[in-house]
Amino acid sequence: xxxxxxxxxxxxxxxxxxxxxxxxxxxxxxxxxxxxxxxxxxxxxxxxxxxxxxxxxxxxxxxxxxxxxxxxxxxxxxxxxxxxxxxxxxxxxxxxxxxxxxxxxxxxxxx
Amino acid sequence: xxxxxxxxxxxxxxxxxxxxxxxxxxxxxxxxxxxxxxxxxxxxxxxxxxxxxxxxxxxxxxxxxxxxxxxxxxxxxxxxxxxxxxxxxxxxxxxxxxxxxxxxxxxxxxxxx
Numbered sequence: 001x002x003x004x005x006x007x008x009x010x011x012x013x014x015x016x017x018x019x020x021x022x023x024x025x026x027x028x029x030x031x032x033x034x035x036x037x038x039x040x041x042x043x044x045x046x047x048x049x050x051x052x053x054x055x056x057x058x059x060x061x062x063x064x065x066x067x068x069x070x071x072x073x074x075x076x077x078x079x080x081x082x083x084x085x086x087x088x089x090x091x092x093x094x095x096x097x098x099x100x101x102x103x104x105x106x107x108x109x110x111x
Numbered sequence: 112x113x114x115x116x117x118x119x120x121x122x123x124x125x126x127x128x129x130x131x132x133x134x135x136x137x138x139x140x141x142x143x144x145x146x147x148x149x150x151x152x153x154x155x156x157x158x159x160x161x162x163x164x165x166x167x168x169x170x171x172x173x174x175x176x177x178x179x180x181x182x183x184x185x186x187x188x189x190x191x192x193x194x195x196x197x198x199x200x201x202x203x204x205x206x207x208x209x210x211x212x213x214x215x216x217x218x219x220x221x222x223x224x
Contacts, residue, residue: 004154041216042199042217043199043214045211048211088152090154090155097143097160098205098210098212099145099157099160100145100201100212101157102147102154102155102157104153104154105153105154107152
């Protein structure tokens, strides 16, 4: 079974802090994704990566950056957290037929 | 017109009922179709995956794709309280760099004992 893990289930940070969210997958997938999920807005793609050190902006990249130094690990960085970044963050990796496998999610609260 | 439309519900059924969940879409280039189940405060879990048109069955779950109508369905037979969750449809174009998924916003299902 594909396993996608995320570093934290719950995080509470203060406005202006730098926040790191980590994601690790164990299936040697090339493509990895970061989404945020908000009530009424559904899943929105922040960034994705199709190879080590390669990344592309998704639909809502503003205020975020990413890092992919190793194939199995994809990090999402909030350079200066703001209250409107309070959300559920979901990492996913892509299998052989475009299906994506999600991690358990990180619920981030920015105070 | 939104690319993928999904009735948000909520949908409430008695245990044992047959549940029908649906999505419509506008992009005729979509070839891969998925259904995810998401329990409260958890990540989405891949339930079913189909390519192009047709039916696929897995236990109590059946996924149908009708590309001519741009309509996909998920049927749950003999529904159980443990099926209570939000169900998300997702789809993508085929191959190459077109591997981004487009999601519906999800249907909240409650199965009452």
